Amino acid sequence: MVPRLLRLHPSTHQRLTRLSKEAERDGAYRVARRLRAVVMNAEGHTSGELAAILQAPRSKVSEWLQRYQTDGIDGLLEGYRSGRPSELTEKQQQQLGDILDSGPVAYGLDSGIWTSPMIAWVIEEEFGVQYHPGHVRKLLHGWGFSVQAAPPRAGARRCRGAGPMAPPYLSRP
Numbered sequence: 001m002v003p004r005l006l007r008l009h010p011s012t013h014q015r016l017t018r019l020s021k022e023a024e025r026d027g028a029y030r031v032a033r034r035l036r037a038v039v040m041n042a043e044g045h046t047s048g049e050l051a052a053i054l055q056a057p058r059s060k061v062s063e064w065l066q067r068y069q070t071d072g073i074d075g076l077l078e079g080y081r082s083g084r085p086s087e088l089t090e091k092q093q094q095q096l097g098d099i100l101d102s103g104p105v106a107y108g109l110d111s112g113i114w115t116s117p118m119i120a121w122v123i124e125e126e127f128g129v130q131y132h133p134g135h136v137r138k139l140l141h142g143w144g145f146s147v148q149a150a151p152p153r154a155g156a157r158r159c160r161g162a163g164p165m166a167p168p169y170l171s172r173p
Contacts, residue, residue, distance in 0.1 A: 005042070006042045017035075031078050033054055034064045037064050097145075
């Protein structure tokens with residue numbers, strides 16, 4: 001098996017070295033270690049050697065190098081997760097946004113507010129994609145929607161036996 005050795009432009013090498021030192025100074029030790037792995041690999045160290053030097057599994061070192069090749073520095077940052085690609089295209093997301101903006105009554109539903117199960121149903125009806133209602137909330141948040149509580153009615157109190165509060169509705173800033 002041929003070892004993977006990255007080739008870095010001298011200015012990129014310097015930048016990665018500087019970023020590694022900054023990350024170390026800021027306490028982002030794992031990011032610093034990933035950046036060091038890329039720099040050291042470009043200097044001729046194989047992933048096996050890097051694993052021993054950095055005290056990390058060789059599979060992780062290879063993963064870091066691969067992520068750097070595909071995603072650049074962003075692939076090495078903390079919290080970066082490529083995640084599963086969206087099953088809805090940009091156009092479908094825009095269409096769904098238009099549907100949600102027009103409201104459930106305009107879509108032909110009885111309720112005046114959207115709920116996650118209703119939106120999951122609309123997504124399946126319109127685009128043939130199934131999402132769990134809990135995941136729908138995450139998607140909506142990512143698309144700029146927020147769940148908001150309905151304003152309290154005059155004289156309504158939240159106490160035992162008073163019944164549920166009005167359900168939340170969606171809005172987009």
